[in-house]
Amino acid sequence: MKKLLLAILVLALGFSAPLQAAEKEPIKIGALFALSGPAAFIGTPTKLVAEMAVAEINKQGGINGRPIKLIMADTEGDPTKAVMAVKRLIEVEKVVALIGPTRTGTGMAIKPIVERARVPIVMTVGGDPVIMEGGRFGTARFIFKAPQRSSTAVKKIYIYLKEKGLKRVAILTASDGFGQDGRRWLKKLAPEFGLTIVGEESFNPTDTDMSGQLRRLMAKNPQVIICWTIGPAGANVAKDVKRLGIKVPLFQCHGLPDPKYIELAGPAAEGNLMPSTKLMAWEQLPDSDPQKPVIARFVYLYKEVYKLDKKFPINTHSGYAWDAVNLLVLAMKKAGPDREGIRDALEKINGYVGVSGIYRLSPKDHCGLDVDSMIIVKIENGKWKLEAY
Incomplete structure (x- = not known):
């Protein structure tokens, strides 16, 4: 009887160890930003905000117990280098999702690659073409964006x-x-x-x-x-x-x-x-605005906890990566690290209160922000x- 119990215990330990390791294995998210070149003044602080968002999410247990690992790539604000970077993130690093890039031009350069690879991405670019479809715009099934449309x-x-x-x-x-x-x-x-x-x-x-x-x-x-x-x-x-x-x-x-x-x-x-x-x-907003407390917490973290404001004062771009990461996390908590599932879950997000607005995504709108944002x-x-x- 004792030998039987010992055998069962050994088997249980043998199976549980890999399972626990799998549960704690990081989920890789690729991040493309202009960390050098003419758009680095936007791309570098955006990278730091992305890292801040991931750090806060990991403190709270990550995604269903698994931490997030950001894999960074520098586009240099150059479409050709952005293409090389996104291919590495998808094919070599095997990321499950992406955030970035910094400029509309680099976003358009990687758009067809992301679509062919069927990898969900929440872009941090201002221009509309990245999520427009038809004709020269191609498709945008896997492409979303955090900033407001032009x-x-x-x-x-x-x-x-x-x-x-x-x-x-x-x-x-x-x-x-x-x-x-x-x-x-x-x-x-x-x-x-x-x-x-x-x-x-x-x-x-x-x-x-x-x-x-x-x-x-x-x-x-x-x-x-x-x-x-x-x-x-x-x-x-x-x-x-x-x-x-x-x-x-x-x-x-x-x-x-x-x-x-x-x-x-x-x-x-x-x-x-x-x-x-x-x-x-944000301090001039009415207290009834549901974004006000969300922005207040973001500003506190940015200035007081991570002290990013000393080198990069807050600007209108500052919240985009925060919202991009959190939108992906909301989707991953529903779908897990499954690319198709993440894409489908993103389209169903309705009412996420972010720094940049209240997001109401849908199959027809992969931005989800209106003039009230x-x-x-x-x-x-x-x-x-x-x-x-």
Whole structure:
């Protein structure tokens, strides 16, 4: 009898040890960000936020008892290098899901690869094409994104302009994928809000002088100028507007609410308007806003616990990776580390309160954010003021 019990115990221990090890085996999530190159000022802090989110989730037990392991890759903001990076993450590292990248152009470069490999990804790019389907956009069954669509940001601006009675609009857009995505929506949605595009100009994102384009636009007698770009180019536009003595309001896009913009533009930033996540003026939100406590906790972790603010002050991009990671985790808790299951579970998320908005995903909407997730901010005395809720 004793020998029988001993044999049973040995068998039990022999089987349970591998099972326990399997339960604790990390779940790999790939992360692609521009950690060097022209978009590193966005990509590097986004990486740190992703690591912060994973650390907090692992403290709480991970995904059904299994920790998350982030596998990082640097796209350098370059589409070709992004393709190489995503192939390594999928084929060599065998990640079950992905977050990133930083720029719309790199997102579009990896889109067909991710689709063919059937790996779910929550992107952290601003442009709409990554989740658009049909024709040259291809398919987007496995592709989701955490930031608001460009079209949503355009609608938020146009709602504000309509309320202010401003109807004549001039647009100045970057020639890259993000800028042209904004241009597409600015032109397409204007009639819906009773607005007229009286002039349009473009520039290269590396240009430093847009005064010629601005003079041509002002000859059309606009009531407002809307600029669509990210990075230093936006600040250069603001400085040219001030230098030329242009008095009509300058709107920037949803990619520019960032202390760096105020630093680069200097006094020219004063009075500039832009759509933003609620993160940039969260303390000015009404207490009834369900995002306010969520953002308050995020800000506390970012500043006080992980002390990221010392090197990278909070900007509108800061919450995207947090939301991307948490959306994946919600799906994985339902589906486990199964790629198809994660994709299906993501489409069913309805009501996740994130830093960037309240997500209501569906088979027809792989972003899930509407205009109620955004505010209009105005720069006054070098600070962010809630201009329109």
